[in-house]
Every structure is written in C-alpha cells, then in structure tokens.
Amino acid sequence: MKQDRLIARFALEHSNSFEIITLFDGKVQREKLDKDNPVLKSISSRYTTATWFERKIRDDFDIKIVNAYDNRPLIHHERFPSVALMKKEFMNNEIKFSEYKPYKYESVKGDGVFEVAVGPIHAGIIEPGHFQFSQEGERILHLEVRHFYTYRGIEKVLEGKTLMEAKKMIERISGNESIAYQLAWFDIVMQASQNGYDEKLKKYHCMLLEFERLIHHLTDIGFIPNDAGFGAALSFASMLAEDTRVFLKELCGHRFGFGAVSFDVKDYDKDKIVEFLDDLDSRVRWFEDWIVDIPSLWDRLDTTGVLTAQKAQKYGVVGVVARSSGVKIDRRDGDFYKKYGFVLQSEEIGDVASRFKLRIKEIYNSISMVRNFIDSTCRVDKPIGFKDGEYTSFVESSIGEIFMFIKLKNGFIERFYARDPSFINWQALYLMMEKDIIADFPLINKSCDLSYAGSDL
Amino acid sequence: MIKFWKKRAENSIATRHLKFDKDLEEIKKELKSKIGKKFAGSLAIRMVSSGSCNACEAECNALLNPYYDLERLGIHFVASPRHADAMLLSGVVGVNMYHHILDAYHQMPQPAYIITLGDCPLLEGTFEKSVAIKGAKSLDLPIFHHIAGCPPEPKEIIEGLLTFLKHLP
Structure with a gap:
C-alpha cells in the first residue's frame, strides 16, 4: 500500500494546550494535547522517520510519547539536564550540566559481533556526529546514526x-x-x-x-x-x-x-x-x-x-x-x-x-x-x-x-x-x-x- | 588516464586569479620558512567543529584544493589530536560538544595551541551566548590565536596561520 510521505511533525505551545502538527505531502493533521499531562500517540510504526521527530518533541516539550519503540533522548545528550528547553516557561539563558547518563546504542549481539564507535570528532575536516557500527568482521550488520552534537538551540533563540x-x-x-x-x-x-x-x-x-x-x-x-x-x-x-x-x-x-x-x-x-x-x-x-x-x-x-x-x-x-x-x-x-x-x-x-x-x-x-x-x-x-x-x-x-x-x-x-x-x-x-x-x-x-x-x- | 595526462600537459598550472596568486605566493613563502623554523617543517592541525554552520569546514577543505594547497607548505590536517600541534576550533561550542572538546584538548601533546576560527567561537558574530551556546571562553582553555571572519576566506585563514606562527614564542 502506498503511504503518504511524512514531511514534518512538530509541536506548538499555546497558553493552555500543546498542538502537534503533522505534515504529510498534501495534508496536515493537527492534534491538541492537554497541557498538564501531555501524551502523544506515536505514529512511528507506520512512518519510521517519525521516530526522530517524536524523540525531539519529547526532549523539547517534555511530552510523553506512547507506543513508541524508541524512547531514548535525542537532543539531550549524556550531560544535558532534563529540562524542556522549548517550553515558554523556560526562560533561563544558561543550563547547568547534569550527571553523566550513559546512552544505550542500538547494537547487534552475538558470537564474534563487535561494535565500532566513530565520532563525534571525525578524522577529516567535518562536522561532529556519531556513528555506531555493529560489525561481523568487515561486514556492517547495523549502523546507528546519533547526531545533535551541533545543537545550537536556534528554534528557541529565534523566538x-x-x-x-x-x-x-x-x-x-x-x-x-x-x-x-x-x-x-x-x-x-x-x-x-x-x-x-x-x-x-x-x-x-x-x-x-x-x-x-x-x-x-x-x-x-x-x-x-x-x-x-x-x-x-x-x-x-x-x-x-x-x-x-x-x-x-x-x-x-x-x-x-x-x-x-x-x-x-x-x-x-x-x-x-x-x-x-x-x-x-x-x-x-x-x-x-x-x-x-x-x-x-x-x-x-x-x-x-x-x-x-x-x-x-x-x-x-x-x-x-x-x-x-x-x-x-x-x-x-x-x-x-x-x-x-x-x-x-x-x-x-x-x-x-x-x-x-x-x-x-x-x-x-x-x-x-x-x-x-x-x-x-x-x-x-x-x-x-x-x-x-x-x-x-x-x-x-x-x-x-x-x-x-x-x-x-x-x-x-x-x-x-x-x-x-x-x-x-x-x-x-x-x-x-x-x-x-x-x-x-x-x-x-x-x-x-x-x-x-x-x-x- | 591518458586523457588526464594529456590535459595536464595542455594546461599545467592553474592561474586564474593572477593578482591573487601573486599575493598568495608571498604569504606562502613566508609561511613555509616559519614552519620550517618553528615546527621542523611540519605543522599538524586538528580541526574541531563545535557547532558551526559548516561554512568554516568548507573553507578549510578549500585550503587543500590546488589553488591553495596547504599540504605542500607542511601544514597537515591530522586525524587524531594526539598527532596535533594546534587545534583549529570552529563553531559556537554548543552544550553537546563542550566535554568532547575538552577531551580532545587533553589528548594533545603539550605545548598545544588553540586557534579559534571564525566569529562563532568567541561569539563575535551572529550567535550570542544563549541557552545551548556556551562559547569558547567558557572552556577555560588558553586561546592562543583568533582568525576572524564569517567564515574567514581561505586566504584569510592562511594569513591567520602566518600571524599565529609569528606570535609563537
């Protein structure tokens, strides 16, 4: 079955609710969420690339995502405090680093399978990002891309x-x-x-x-x-x-x-x-x-x-x-x-x-x-x-x-x-x-x- | 490959910007002699981007093209901080890169020099200190030299490296 192309999924904050805008090729879905206890139903089982969008929504606005298969933080790295930066009530101009929380990479387990971690600082002249490979000898079994090292909070700053x-x-x-x-x-x-x-x-x-x-x-x-x-x-x-x-x-x-x-x-x-x-x-x-x-x-x-x-x-x-x-x-x-x-x-x-x-x-x-x-x-x-x-x-x-x-x-x-x-x-x-x-x-x-x-x- | 060698024989040296080439030759000569004296002929630079818009990286890549060709002057961009004499730091130093830059710096053999590249690290340009932007000063590391520009053009980077070499003790 041909499915619509997911273009973007992001959150808007109103005075007493959150609104999730999901944009497909040719149609827009808007969904209102309760501000005190915001819960969003994941669409990532149907639209795989919704995963990063939803992880970002959760980090930015502290909105709970249910039915998601990936609940790890996206922008909040190891020492990023658990604050919802994008909320209007967050006015600080600085955040304090928190305790180191390890990030669990997607990996393949098995006899002789090993992992190769690359980044965030790469060998060439290039921007920072992390790639985690699960290897069987030379062959790649799985790769996880982990980014957001160059996160500058532009969305927040422009408000x-x-x-x-x-x-x-x-x-x-x-x-x-x-x-x-x-x-x-x-x-x-x-x-x-x-x-x-x-x-x-x-x-x-x-x-x-x-x-x-x-x-x-x-x-x-x-x-x-x-x-x-x-x-x-x-x-x-x-x-x-x-x-x-x-x-x-x-x-x-x-x-x-x-x-x-x-x-x-x-x-x-x-x-x-x-x-x-x-x-x-x-x-x-x-x-x-x-x-x-x-x-x-x-x-x-x-x-x-x-x-x-x-x-x-x-x-x-x-x-x-x-x-x-x-x-x-x-x-x-x-x-x-x-x-x-x-x-x-x-x-x-x-x-x-x-x-x-x-x-x-x-x-x-x-x-x-x-x-x-x-x-x-x-x-x-x-x-x-x-x-x-x-x-x-x-x-x-x-x-x-x-x-x-x-x-x-x-x-x-x-x-x-x-x-x-x-x-x-x-x-x-x-x-x-x-x-x-x-x-x-x-x-x-x-x-x-x-x-x-x-x-x- | 025959085509390639034929083409090479036809136009061996790329001279497109005559005035510019002349200026550059002067700088390069000086640069080479300085590197020869102070770094035994080879200056190893570790480029670290800490949240730039990738224009500074593009300009550093441009330094390796045949017009500028830094490698022949003995300046190498190296893969590991452990091989580096200097760190070229671009970008705003975002929250998620902060500790990785410190890690990279502490891996460098002493004396290690930090050169900030572009307006971002010192927050002189578009970006200001904000919630996710810390700036290079917050790292508490000695910043030895600064190359300004948004992004600095290849020629400005070369000139900047020359001033860096002049300021060295």
Missing part, C-alpha cells in the same frame, strides 16, 4: 525576534544550504507582508540558489571518487568548485551567499556569467568524459550503498538521495522552474554510482537554468508591516527539500521550525549499509552528503 532580525541566524543554519534557507525565509516574508514576489527578483534569487547547488555538487563529484581512493578527481573538481565560489562572491558579495537574498538585485555583468558558464560546462564535460573511463573507480561505486525505491518511499527520503533511487520528488518541479529550463533528473538503481551520476546531470541542468535566469536588475520596497499568522515554505536546496514554519504573533516570531532534508535522510542512511563493508561507509556517507548542522539546528 521573540522579528522576521528581519531572524535573517542572519537563519542563513547560518547550514552553511552549504544558506541560500536555500534564505529563500525559504524570503518566501515567508513575502507571504506575511502580502507583497507579490517580483518575477525579476525571483529569477535572481533562483539563480543564486542554482549557483549554490553547482558548488555543492561540484564539491561532491570530487569527494565521492576521493573516498574511493581516486584523489585526482578531487583535485580537479575542487578547482571547479573554488572557481564557482569565487564567481559567486563576485556576483553577490559573499562566498557562501550570506546576506545575498534581499530586496534588490545587485548589478552584474551578464556576458561574464555566460562566459563563466561556457567554461564551466566544457570543463565538467571533460571531467565526465575522463571519469567514465576509470574502471577501478566504477568497481567501487557500482552496487555500493543501494537504497531501493521501495525503501526510499517508505522512509520518505527527499532530494538527491530520493531521485537517485527513482523517487521523483523535487520542489522545483513546477511551472516557474519549468519555464526556465528545469528538467527533473533521476536515476534508477540508487547506489553510490547513481548518486554520483545524478549530481553530474543536475550540474548540467543547473548551468542551463542559470543561463535562463539572467535578467536585468530590479528593486522592490522593503515590507513595512507583517501580518500575524502561520506561514510555511518549501525550497529545494542542494541536499533536498527544506521545510520552514514560522508563526508570527504581534509581529514577533512565536515559533520557528525548520526541517532540513538531512533530518529525514540521516534516518535512512543505515538502510544503505546492508550489503556493504565498513570501508565503504565513508563513500556511501559522502555520496549522500548530508548536513549535520542543518539537521541539528
């Missing part, structure tokens, strides 16, 4: 700020998806101020978003072969990524696009963009032509880390990972983007090779879209007032679908919630390890290239 004040923090939720988060924010600003989204401005913003996607994908097509031991690809592709980043800085003033999405279009040289894109396009084509001819590399990439379409659908994965498995979901799949040359790219098999090939395909598509987004400068007025209410926005970042929810009350943010695509995809990562050895893990992990900071908030 009480105005939409404009919140911008700087929202763009720093996840550095490699910064422009996508800014677009989600901008979309909500436009909804709340009831201004129309100027087409020229939208084209400029979408162009920046495609640049961000280009940089992310270019970095990845270098790092994936590098994790399979083919360093030359990284040298070449990181050069392409660096060039694109330098160009992005020329275009909007910042290498990551921080502060780039605003109410006016900076003047840019159209010919220079075209020239740059031509050059980039030819170099990516050379790269593709070169790399398809390296059999020892494809021996590593093919059949490694397979995520079948059926499992991808069951877990509701999004973005590059979903499209590589043949699940055709993309938030850009609409009239606006199609008008400017968007074609939904997908692969069938769902292994590392598919994700690698999909990224190359998306690079070509992004290049042709940027060409079509080139337009003259424009300027719109800054909105003056914002209407109170609940606003949602979706943006397809370089990883996948970002969902953002903002509730405004008296002009200030009453509740901010953002679900990064990584939050869903991390939960499906272990599915890809079924037939692989531990040495393939970095390769599989990199082929998904998920954000730690985005999912931890």
